Amino acid sequence: xxxxxxxxxxxxxxxxxxxxxxxxALQDIDxxxxxxxxxxxxGPSGCGKSTLLRVIGDLIxxxxxxxxxxxxxxxxxxxxxxxxxxxxxxVLFDWRTVAKNIALPLEMLGWGRAKRKARVEAMLxxxxxxxFAEHHPWQLSGGMxxxxxxxRALAFEPALLLMDEPFGALDEMTRERLNLELLSIWAQTxxxxxxxTHSISEAVFLSSRVVVMSPRPGRIAGFVDVxxxxxxxxxxxxxPRFFELVTEVRELLRKRGEHLLPEEAxxxx
Amino acid sequence: MSGIVIxxxxxTVGGRAVRQAGEWLPALVVAAVVIGTWEGAIVAFHxxxxxxxxxxxxxxxxxxxxxxxxPAGWYTFKEALGGFxxxxxxxxxxxxxxxxxxxxxxxxxxxxxxxNAVPIIAFAPIFGxxxxxxxxxxxxxxxxxxxxxxxxxxxxRGLQSASPRQLELMRSYAASELEIWxxxxxxxxxxxxxxxxxxxxxxxxxGAIVGEYFGGALNALGVIINSEANVFxxxxxxxxxxxxxxxxxxxxxxVVLVERVAIRWAPQARxx
Amino acid sequence: MPVxxxxxxxxxxxxLLLCCWELYRWIWTSTGWTWPFLVNDTSMPHLWTIxxxxxxxxxxxxxxxxxxxxxxxxxxxxEAAAGFAIGAVIGFALGVILVHSRLLQRxxxxxxxxxxxxxxxxxAPMVVVWVNPKxxxxxxGWGAVAVIAAxxxxxxxxxxxxRGLQSANPRALELMRTYAASRWTVLWKLRVPASLPYVFSAxxxxxxxxxxxxxxxxxxxxxxxxxxxxxxxxNQYYSIExxxxxxxxxxxxxxxxxxxxxVVLAERAIVxxxxxxxx
Numbered sequence: 001x002x003x004x005x006x007x008x009x010x011x012x013x014x015x016x017x018x019x020x021x022x023x024x025a026l027q028d029i030d031x032x033x034x035x036x037x038x039x040x041x042x043g044p045s046g047c048g049k050s051t052l053l054r055v056i057g058d059l060i061x062x063x064x065x066x067x068x069x070x071x072x073x074x075x076x077x078x079x080x081x082x083x084x085x086x087x088x089x090x091v092l093f094d095w096r097t098v099a100k101n102i103a104l105p106l107e108m109l110g111w112g113r114a115k116r117k118a119r120v121e122a123m124l125x126x127x128x129x130x131x132f133a134e135h136h137p138w139q140l141s142g143g144m145x146x147x148x149x150x151x152r153a154l155a156f157e158p159a160l161l162l163m164d165e166p167f168g169a170l171d172e173m174t175r176e177r178l179n180l181e182l183l184s185i186w187a188q189t190x191x192x193x194x195x196x197t198h199s200i201s202e203a204v205f206l207s208s209r210v211v212v213m214s215p216r217p218g219r220i221a222g223f224v225d226v227x228x229x230x231x232x233x234x235x236x237x238x239x240p241r242f243f244e245l246v247t248e249v250r251e252l253l254r255k256r257g258e259h260l261l262p263e264e265a266x267x268x269x
Numbered sequence: 270m271s272g273i274v275i276x277x278x279x280x281t282v283g284g285r286a287v288r289q290a291g292e293w294l295p296a297l298v299v300a301a302v303v304i305g306t307w308e309g310a311i312v313a314f315h316x317x318x319x320x321x322x323x324x325x326x327x328x329x330x331x332x333x334x335x336x337x338x339x340p341a342g343w344y345t346f347k348e349a350l351g352g353f354x355x356x357x358x359x360x361x362x363x364x365x366x367x368x369x370x371x372x373x374x375x376x377x378x379x380x381x382x383x384x385n386a387v388p389i390i391a392f393a394p395i396f397g398x399x400x401x402x403x404x405x406x407x408x409x410x411x412x413x414x415x416x417x418x419x420x421x422x423x424x425x426r427g428l429q430s431a432s433p434r435q436l437e438l439m440r441s442y443a444a445s446e447l448e449i450w451x452x453x454x455x456x457x458x459x460x461x462x463x464x465x466x467x468x469x470x471x472x473x474x475x476g477a478i479v480g481e482y483f484g485g486a487l488n489a490l491g492v493i494i495n496s497e498a499n500v501f502x503x504x505x506x507x508x509x510x511x512x513x514x515x516x517x518x519x520x521x522x523x524v525v526l527v528e529r530v531a532i533r534w535a536p537q538a539r540x541x
Numbered sequence: 542m543p544v545x546x547x548x549x550x551x552x553x554x555x556x557l558l559l560c561c562w563e564l565y566r567w568i569w570t571s572t573g574w575t576w577p578f579l580v581n582d583t584s585m586p587h588l589w590t591i592x593x594x595x596x597x598x599x600x601x602x603x604x605x606x607x608x609x610x611x612x613x614x615x616x617x618x619x620e621a622a623a624g625f626a627i628g629a630v631i632g633f634a635l636g637v638i639l640v641h642s643r644l645l646q647r648x649x650x651x652x653x654x655x656x657x658x659x660x661x662x663x664x665a666p667m668v669v670v671w672v673n674p675k676x677x678x679x680x681x682g683w684g685a686v687a688v689i690a691a692x693x694x695x696x697x698x699x700x701x702x703x704r705g706l707q708s709a710n711p712r713a714l715e716l717m718r719t720y721a722a723s724r725w726t727v728l729w730k731l732r733v734p735a736s737l738p739y740v741f742s743a744x745x746x747x748x749x750x751x752x753x754x755x756x757x758x759x760x761x762x763x764x765x766x767x768x769x770x771x772x773x774x775x776n777q778y779y780s781i782e783x784x785x786x787x788x789x790x791x792x793x794x795x796x797x798x799x800x801x802x803x804v805v806l807a808e809r810a811i812v813x814x815x816x817x818x819x820x
């Protein structure tokens with residue numbers, strides 16, 4: 001898992017411009033993430049948070065700057081399977097059962113059948129879907145599908161977990177429940193998590209640190225350290241400190257341009 | 270993706286049987302009504318007994334002439350089957366090549382689309398000249414050409430229909446091109462392939478019979494239908510047509526059965 | 542890719558394919574291979590021979606082949622166009638009727654689908670004999686062929702019209718209900734516009750099918766005026782003059798592609814949306 005390197009993710013002066021439409025999605029981003037950190041990226045549309053997530057995952061190449069994951073260049077980290085990714089859409093394969101979906105990265109890493117089976121069972125327990133192993137994705141609810149996607153992302157125990165608004169398509173109650181589950185899973189696996197979200201309360205509830213971003217050009221507006229103790233619970237959302245932090249994040253967003261007209265929100269994240 | 274949990278426990282067995290009957294009943298009713306009216310109208314009004322024989326006559330000829338018609342049907346069916354197999358395999362191969370090498374697609378797609386617009390019937394006599402008009406190979410060629418295009422176009426569309434998210438996911442695993450094909454593109458293409466195979470199955474039989482118009486063995490179904498029609502034995506001709514229909518439907522149904530088994534995972538909402 | 546470049550690539554590919562023809566021919570005749578079929582001047586005439594045949598008369602005292610073929614092409618085109626129109630209208634009407642009743646759908650769709658398993662070529666002679674006496678004199682002969690062309694045309698149009706009419710957004714249907722819109726209004730203001738892409742997709746197929754149907758219909762009807770007649774004629778002389786049958790096929794291909802292109806252009810004009818790139 002995570003090695004003795006002081007930072008898991010280091011981003012130095014990363015800039016990303018998209019030629020079509022001359023969009024500066026990211027400008028001079030500097031970011032460092034420590035092991036076992038839970039960092040949320042939050043900001044209005046067009047602030048580049050999803051782009052930044054993909055830059056970390058080497059799914060998008062930065063125009064300039066360096067990205068280091070686990071002490072290696074991002075490309076090598078991807079080739080070595082150092083991170084798992086969860087999208088807003090679960091992206092499960094219809095033709096595979098739940099168990100086989102979770103096993104996908106393990107198959108690609110060349111694990112033997114017995115080893116795969118054991119790990120898949122462990123992951124199913126982790127996300128509490130043990131009795132659904134032989135079901136197909138379309139037989140599950142949206143929340144359950146996302147849990148499968150999380151199980152798949154963590155199957156090979158990566159040091160880093162990238163999540164792009166994974167609960168965005170779910171209703172609030174399911175969301176809150178999955179937030180708790182995610183925290184419990186994170187506590188058990190100890191990965192570093194980069195979590196993109198639109199929801200201020202979700203960001204504060206989950207993270208140890210909230211990275212506030214602003215658009216046009218996409219840049220980091222500021223950081224908010226969340227000093228609420230772990231493990232967090234339903235009650236945490238009702239603590240005064242929680243509200244203070246939420247307000248702090250909100251103020252930071254507003255100051256740096258949250259109130260943009262929708263048309264102004266430039267193209268791509 | 271839906272947020273609905275689909276329960277595994279359906280309604281009672283009896284309830285399901287009634288529902289399935291409800292699916293079939295209207296078609297049966299229509300068949301009964303049409304055949305009944307047909308038969309009745311001919312008897313009552315002496316209409317066109319010459320050209321449009323009574324269903325009962327067709328049915329009885331279907332049975333009495335079976336020694337000639339059924340083996341002939343089988344012979345033509347084999348031609349259709351051969352053409353179906355060759356055309357479909359070629360279609361899949363072509364789709365794979367075009368899917369793999371994008372450049373080929375840009376250059377060839379307009380040509381394929383134009384080729385699709387060419388009446389293949391015009392080439393049947395040429396195939397006859399190539400492969401000897403009597404032999405089954407010329408008919409197989411017609412059937413194969415008819416099957417090739419729908420299979421290729423649809424399979425290609427299927428291969429290209431992987432969602433960008435799925436491709437991103439595979440890239441996050443640093444998957445090789447081959448692995449992406451194996452794990453994503455091919456399974457995604459299967460439903461499209463089967464849709465095309467259903468279309469091709471019908472075309473194959475038609476292609477075989479059309480091919481036989483320009484010459485074929487004396488025991489081939491198309492030849493028999495033609496010669497009987499030429500001497501105004503329309504009842505026998507219609508009985509032969511009935512054989513051809515049944516065989517076409519049989520091939521179509523076999524494809525449907527294989528589809529049910531091969532892509533059991535396709536949600537029932539997918540239509541044909 | 543800009544249009545000019547695309548056309549260039551396609552043209553280059555066509556030229557390449559024609560060269561492949563000659564290359565294949567050259568290889569097979571030099572080596573004498575007989576699989577898949579024997580290659581000689583009869584089975585695969587030189588491209589140049591075919592091209593030349595256009596300029597010469599097929600029979601003594603007749604105009605050049607190309608003139609003859611173009612006349613026949615127009616004759617067949619007439620049948621195909623009529624069949625296309627009839628089939629499209631019937632197909633569309635059937636689709637409209639069926640979309641309003643699941644019961645009718647379940648009752649008739651199996652037969653509509655099954656109708657396509659009937660080998661049209663086998664039925665053609667009977668249709669011709671049956672329909673011709675019913676038509677006014679001017680329409681006889683080619684009218685029956687148009688009917689056969691219509692038979693091949695109506696099916697894709699029916700199926701796609703049905704699918705297109707059903708594809709209307711359920712939310713939009715709900716909206717229409719809040720306006721207490723009649724079925725007729727919903728049909729014309731919502732369903733039909735929603736169905737246009739599907740209908741045009743089918744019309745592209747139907748364009749080809751109508752040409753095929755027209756040629757097939759001519760075969761048993763003994764009509765000399767169309768391409769079907771030309772095919773039968775030149776088929777008989779194939780061993781002596783193969784290039785004439787090939788020339789006929791080229792013209793038939795032109796007709797098929799021409800119809801297809803017309804429909805695509807009509808679609809661009811009417812639907813003001815890029816046509817779908819596949820059938």
